[in-house]
Amino acid sequence: MSPRIGYGAGSVATGAFGTVPGLMLLPYLTDTLAVPALLAGAIVFLPKAWDVVLNPVAGRISDRTVDPRGPRRPWLLRAGFALAACFALLFAAPDLGSQAFDAAWVLVAFLACATAYAFFQVPYVAMPAEIATTSAERTRLMTWRVAILAFTILLAGASAPAIRDAIGGRDGYRAMGVVMALLILTGALLAYRGTRAAPIGTVAPGAGTLRDQLRIVAGARDFRVLLTTFVLQALATGCMLAAVDYVAGDVLERDGAATVLFVCFVGPALLLTPAWATIGRRTGKRRGYLLASLVLASGAALVLPASSGSAVLVYVAVGLVGVGYAGVQVFPMAMLPDVAAVDARRTGSSRIGVYTGVWTAGETLGLALGPGLFAVVLALGGYVSSDADDVLQPDSAVTAITLGFSLLPALLVLLSLLWLRGYTLDETEVDRVDVA
Numbered sequence: 001m002s003p004r005i006g007y008g009a010g011s012v013a014t015g016a017f018g019t020v021p022g023l024m025l026l027p028y029l030t031d032t033l034a035v036p037a038l039l040a041g042a043i044v045f046l047p048k049a050w051d052v053v054l055n056p057v058a059g060r061i062s063d064r065t066v067d068p069r070g071p072r073r074p075w076l077l078r079a080g081f082a083l084a085a086c087f088a089l090l091f092a093a094p095d096l097g098s099q100a101f102d103a104a105w106v107l108v109a110f111l112a113c114a115t116a117y118a119f120f121q122v123p124y125v126a127m128p129a130e131i132a133t134t135s136a137e138r139t140r141l142m143t144w145r146v147a148i149l150a151f152t153i154l155l156a157g158a159s160a161p162a163i164r165d166a167i168g169g170r171d172g173y174r175a176m177g178v179v180m181a182l183l184i185l186t187g188a189l190l191a192y193r194g195t196r197a198a199p200i201g202t203v204a205p206g207a208g209t210l211r212d213q214l215r216i217v218a219g220a221r222d223f224r225v226l227l228t229t230f231v232l233q234a235l236a237t238g239c240m241l242a243a244v245d246y247v248a249g250d251v252l253e254r255d256g257a258a259t260v261l262f263v264c265f266v267g268p269a270l271l272l273t274p275a276w277a278t279i280g281r282r283t284g285k286r287r288g289y290l291l292a293s294l295v296l297a298s299g300a301a302l303v304l305p306a307s308s309g310s311a312v313l314v315y316v317a318v319g320l321v322g323v324g325y326a327g328v329q330v331f332p333m334a335m336l337p338d339v340a341a342v343d344a345r346r347t348g349s350s351r352i353g354v355y356t357g358v359w360t361a362g363e364t365l366g367l368a369l370g371p372g373l374f375a376v377v378l379a380l381g382g383y384v385s386s387d388a389d390d391v392l393q394p395d396s397a398v399t400a401i402t403l404g405f406s407l408l409p410a411l412l413v414l415l416s417l418l419w420l421r422g423y424t425l426d427e428t429e430v431d432r433v434d435v436a
Contacts, residue, residue, distance in 0.1 A: 006194015007131060008144035010124045012187025013080060015152030017087065017117055018367065020160050020180050021110070022241040023262070026371045028091065028173055030378075030385040031245075033102045037383050041375025043107050044242075047114040048368025054118045055361035059354045062123040072123035072130075073195055079120035080188020084181040086112040091177035095170055118360070120188065126356040127195065128337040143277045146329045150269030152187070156180060157262040161245070223339045225422040227359060230332045231366040232416035233293065236409035237325065238370015240265070240300065243405035246378070250393050250401055252311045264318040269326035276327040285331050285338075286423050292327020293420070297413040299324060303406035317406075338425060377404040 021044070029040035062072055090113060093105035128141050163179055164172035244265070248257035280288035299320030306313035340355040381400025384391050 002194075004141055004144045005148075006191060006196075007127060007141060008148040009194050010076065010187055010191030011145050011149035012152045012190065013083065013184045014121055014124065014187070015149045016156040016180050016183045016187065017083060017113070019153045019157045019241070020176075021090070021113075022238055022367055022371060023157055023244055024160055024164070024173075024176075025090075025106070025110070026242050026375060027245040029103070029106065030383070032170060032173065033106075034099060034385050035103050036385050037375045037378040039103065040385070041372040041379075043103060043110070044375070045368045045372035046107065047111040048364050050111060051114045051118050051364040051368075052361040054115060055122050055364065056354060056358050058118045058122040059126065059356055059358070059360075061119075062126060063354065069196070072127050073192055075119050075123040076188055076192045076195075079116050079118075079123075080185060080192070082116035083113060083120055084185035084188070086116055087184055088178050088181035091170075091173040114364075118364075121360050122356050124191065125336070125360055126340075131195070140277075143273060143330065146326070146333060147270065147273045149329065150266055150273060150326065152183075154263060154266040154270065156183060157241075157266060158259045161258045161262075220339065220343060222423055222425045223336075223355065223358075225419045226332060226335055226339065227362050228419040229289075229293075229416045229423075230359070231362040232412050232419075233296075233328055234363050234366025235370050235373065236296075236300070236412035236416075237328075238367040239374045239412070240321070240370075240405055240409050242371035242374040243401060246401045247314075247405050250398050251307055251405075252314065254311055257311065260315060261318055264315050265322045265325065268319060268322035269329065272323060272326040273330055276330045279327075280331060280334070285335050286420070288327060289331035289335070290417065290420060292324050292331060293413055293417055294324070296321055296324025296328055297410045300406050300410035300413065304402060307402050307406070335423070335425075342425065373408070374404045377401075377408070 025044050026040055029035040029043060030037055035043070058075075062075055065072075065074065086109060090106065090109040093102055093109075096102075128145075131141060160176050160180060163176040166172065167175050244261050245258050248254065248261055252261075276288060276292060279291070283291075299317050299322070302317040302320065303314060306317045336355070336359055343355070377400045378397065381397040382394050383397040383400065384393060
């Protein structure tokens with residue numbers, strides 16, 4: 001297995017964990033455990049907020065890890081096992097008939113998942129700046145990663161609701177949790193084994209305290225504007241993911257619509273990831289990122305008028321979202337190692353772990369705020385939480401679901417482009433620094 005494929009295999013773990021809770025945890029709380037929408041949103045958000053604090057710490061620790069296998073790979077194994085075990089427990093609460101107990105179980109288990117994920121994801125995202133030595137190589141590495149990520153998101157996002165629905169009730173969620181946990185473990189093991197022949201960075205860890213390094217990272221303008229763009233877009237996609245189950249059940253009112261919507265959202269990435277990489281090589285990553293963002297925003301906005309027509313029109317609009325989504329995954333993930341590598345080559349000190357820690361903290365915050373924001377939209381629309389299957393939602397709730405899936409994400413993506421305009425680092429400068 002080549003290092004590119006081996007590294008990309010880690011996206012099996014990150015894709016499964018990044019997708020399934022965002023897609024299914026909020027509906028599990030509101031429609032199976034009957035937790036009120038605002039409380040459910042808080043339960044989904046708080047563990048992720050903890051990650052915002054923890055991720056830079058995890059990056060600092062991985063920077064300073066001394067191990068013959070390298071500073072990052074041991075964490076893939078340790079945290080991968082922990083994440084899989086905690087995820088299996090997330091949907092496995094015993095049925096004691098207590099809403100308070102059910103809510104507390106999910107909160108604690110999700111907090112444990114978030115902690116384990118921080119120590120897996122941050123070292124994992126830090127690796128490309130050490131494995132690849134040029135901007136072009138990092139783009140190729142990210143192309144493999146995003147392609148495998150897209151496949152995993154499609155597999156996990158389509159199969160998780162199918163497993164739940166095939167078994168039904170809380171047992172369906174429990175079975176789904178175990179299957180997804182095994183998928184996460186598989187990805188972690190493949191990444192650990194597949195990167196054993198990959199180069200290990202030789203740049204010494206940066207000096208100073210974590211606060212000193214965070215201050216330096218925060219002062220890196222290109223990193224700051226790129227991160228802000230990415231966080232706002234993570235907020236938009238997190239909102240859309242959280243809305244899928246509700247759009248399928250309360251707007252389209254079709255069995256299996258959740259799976260179709262998810263395939264439309266993620267499926268294009270399987271085919272178009274190499275195409276976006278080619279566009280990036282010809283036009284530059286920044287322009288490619290801008291184009292992909294506009295495509296995503298256009299698709300999301302088109303969902304609103306399409307929702308008053310047939311379900312097919314909604315699927316087509318979501319497919320356009322998927323086209324843009326493929327690009328907004330490729331470009332920022334290729335641009336982040338460029339920023340971190342330029343800093344490392346210029347200073348002779350590695351802050352790659354801190355950079356990626358802050359980055360993943362921002363991504364985590366965006367993806368966590370997405371379901372939380374959508375939960376607020378549900379509450380404002382008067383959504384009725386219940387453990388029954390035949391609850392008729394008021395028209396205001398259906399309208400809120402549609403707006404939370406379409407107009408709100410489109411506006412967030414367009415807003416993010418105000419920051420992307422400030423990104424100035426180009427590939428020529430990156431490679432000039434890399435060679436120096």
